[in-house]
Amino acid sequence: MRNAVSLLMAGLIGLAASSAYADNLSFTLENQTPNMIVQFYATPADGGTRSELLNKKGLYGGKSRQLTIADGSDACVYKIRAVFENDSFYDVRDEVDFCENDTYTLAD
Template sequence: MRNTFSLLAATLLGLTGSPALADNLSFTLDNQTPNMIVQFYATPADGGTRSELLKKKGLFGGQTRKLTIADGSDACVYKIRAVFENDSFYDVRDEVDFCESDSYTLAD
């Protein structure tokens, strides 16, 4: 009887499914400024946890790097911030939809 209940419960869970996990969003960051980006952050536009995407690696001017937002949300639209080696920073005024675009360029 116990085994039958367990099998039934497992079957029902399989039919109803579990919550879908959010997909990771990958994009290419293109740094067309003369300065190295030392930190790059993305925060879901509707609120949520800010993700640091460059970690301990910088991105020199003129270079690109593929970054992944793996924050567990199902958001597409993000606010971003780039911090440069000279302690200046750049906050993107417009929100960026990474589901629609697979690259983002920072330029002077």
């Protein structure tokens, strides 16, 4: 009986630990601007750690790339910022729900 209770408790603890983290969120970033994006950040809308998603790989205008948010949070909604090669930047005014959107396009 003790072993059965121990196994049940271990299973419940494992289940709770695995559900505490969301799956990684993947989406396609489309750069429809004439400028190269040199940094692309995502921050959970309710606060948390900002993640740099391009990892020092630029994204030229007219190109797209699959990116993954693997920040260990269970967030779906993010604030994002794109930094371009000329040091200008673009902050998204509205929050983006990456659980609902698998593509995000930056355009002029």
